[in-house]
Amino acid sequence: xxxxxxxxxxxxxxxxxxxxxxxxxxxxxxxxxxxxxxxxxxxxxxxxxxxxxxxxxxxxxxxxxxxxxxxxxxxxxxxxxxxxxxxxxxxxxxxxxxxxxxxxxxxxxxxxxxxxxxxxxxxxxxxxxxxxxxxxxxxxxxxxxxxxxxxxxxxxxxxxxxxxxxxxxxxxxxxxxxxxxxxxxxxxxxxxxxxxxxxxxxxxxxxxxxxxxxxxxxxxxxxxxxxxxxxxxxxxxxxxxxxxxxxxxxxxxxxxxxxxxxxxxxxxxxxxxxxxxxxxxxxxxxxxxxxxxxxxxxxxxxxxxxxxxxxxxxxxx
Ligand SMILES: N[C@@H](CCC(=O)N[C@@H](CS)C(=O)NCC(=O)O)C(=O)O
Numbered sequence: 202x203x204x205x206x207x208x209x210x211x212x213x214x215x216x217x218x219x220x221x222x223x224x225x226x227x228x229x230x231x232x233x234x235x236x237x238x239x240x241x242x243x244x245x246x247x248x249x250x251x252x253x254x255x256x257x258x259x260x261x262x263x264x265x266x267x268x269x270x271x272x273x274x275x276x277x278x279x280x281x282x283x284x285x286x287x288x289x290x291x292x293x294x295x296x297x298x299x300x301x302x303x304x305x306x307x308x309x310x311x312x313x314x315x316x317x318x319x320x321x322x323x324x325x326x327x328x329x330x331x332x333x334x335x336x337x338x339x340x341x342x343x344x345x346x347x348x349x350x351x352x353x354x355x356x357x358x359x360x361x362x363x364x365x366x367x368x369x370x371x372x373x374x375x376x377x378x379x380x381x382x383x384x385x386x387x388x389x390x391x392x393x394x395x396x397x398x399x400x401x402x403x404x405x406x407x408x409x410x411x412x413x414x415x416x417x418x419x420x421x422x423x424x425x426x427x428x429x430x431x432x433x434x435x436x437x438x439x440x441x442x443x444x445x446x447x448x449x450x451x452x453x454x455x456x457x458x459x460x461x462x463x464x465x466x467x468x469x470x471x472x473x474x475x476x477x478x479x480x481x482x483x484x485x486x487x488x489x490x491x492x493x494x495x496x497x498x499x500x501x502x503x504x505x506x507x508x509x510x511x512x513x514x515x516x517x518x
Contacts, residue, residue: 207442209234209281210435211427212248213259214241216324216398218308219271220259222391226275227425229382230282235430237262242339247432250494251439253474255502256343257466262435264442265498270466271304273485273503275384287384296383303388305468307362311392313355320399343470356405363409370411375418382419390419440496448480448487448499456481461512464488464502474500475512 211227211234213220227234239248245256251267252260261268261277268274279287288296315324325333350358366389369377376382377389393416397403406413450458456478463473464486479499480487486502486509 207264207445208438209278210237210262210430210438211235211259212237212239212251212262212432212435214238216241217258218312218391218395219257219304221394222271222387223259223261223274223278224424225387225390225419225422226278226287226384227427228423229285229387230278231425232278232282233426233428235435236427237430237432237435239432242336247436247494250436250492251498251500253476253488253490253492253498253500254472255466255470255474255500256472257470262439263445265439265444265496266446267439267498267500269500269502270506271388272301272506273501275300276484285382287387289378289381289383292378292383295378296385299377299385300383300388303385303392306358307389307392310350310355310358310362311396313350313352314359314405315396315399315402317352317355317402320396320402323399323401345469345471347469359405363406363412367409367412370415373411376415382422386415386419390416394420436494439498440494443497444489444499446487446499446501450478450481451483454481454483456509456511462486462488463510463512464500465508467506467508471508474502476500481509 209227209232211220211223213223213236215238239245239258243256248256251262252269255269257269259271259274261274268277275287314320366377374380377385393406393412396406450456456462458478460478461475462478463475465471465473474488474490476488476490478487479489480501482504484504486504486507488500489497490500491497
């Protein structure tokens with residue numbers, strides 16, 4: 202096990218599929234990490250002290266750097282521990298594209314499918330009715346105008362996509378894009394993992410035997426080695442250690458260093474994060490913000506999938 206410095210601090214919760222994607226990646230890379238459990242719904246004061254308003258799960262903290270969205274977190278973990286690669290050279294383009302498809306298309310079939318009444322009853326077994334009502338209201342507000350498919354539509358889409366995946370494995374390959382794993386495997390695995398957590402509806406996976414064998418191979422990577430950390434301790438680390446990742450605003454991209462800007466996810470949970478632009482490339486947006494409890498932090502987002510605007514002073518994007 203390699204212990205990088207600064208510590209990798211994953212802010213996540215057990216039932217989050219995108220967190221499972223990262224936990225498996227941490228496992229495949231044999232990394233050690235610190236584990237902060239975040240609330241499953243708003244309010245999330247300790248999350249927002251670090252992110253400035255981004256509420257999605259998971260995010261990764263290194264000292265006073267806060268990295269949002271698993272797409273960017275994967276790039277960072279690859280830099281921390283290049284082997285085994287998430288983007289093996291011969292399949293890097295395909296791996297990124299299949300991961301993006303899985304994070305969007307497959308995920309938005311798998312989640313509504315799993316959340317049909319029998320699946321939701323299993324996932325939330327034992328939860329009091331007030332929790333269920335609050336959770337439903339939180340997600341409805343978070344998804345805003347995003348159209349969610351009906352159970353029938355999600356089931357049809359899911360079966361089609363599972364068949365595609367099964368056929369991808371038809372030649373007996375070990376992983377989706379060949380003999381070595383890539384980011385595509387982890388992005389696909391998170392949705393299957395979520396369905397499997399709901400036994401009353403998990404039978405949908407039964408016909409796809411190569412896919413089930415493949416899932417076991419991916420799950421066997423495990424989660425690496427983690428130790429628990431409180432959110433207060435994570436805030437103290439940010440405050441004491443400050444931002445350390447190199448940042449620079451590249452010229453020619455339409456923005457200048459020092460500008461006050463807003464960043465928001467383009468798809469859902471589009472709460473805007475405000476800050477001073479300190480880094481911009483075609484791949485990454487980095488903001489500096491000062492927080493009472495976290496101190497001066499840099500918050501990083503992938504460029505693709507996020508809207509970047511000069512700050513207009515409005516409360517919401
Ligand atoms: N594109 C984001 C999507 C993350 C996402 O949708 N996460 C879900 C949980 S798996 C979420 O944020 N749910 C609401 C919440 O946790 O408050 C990523 O790759 O990190």
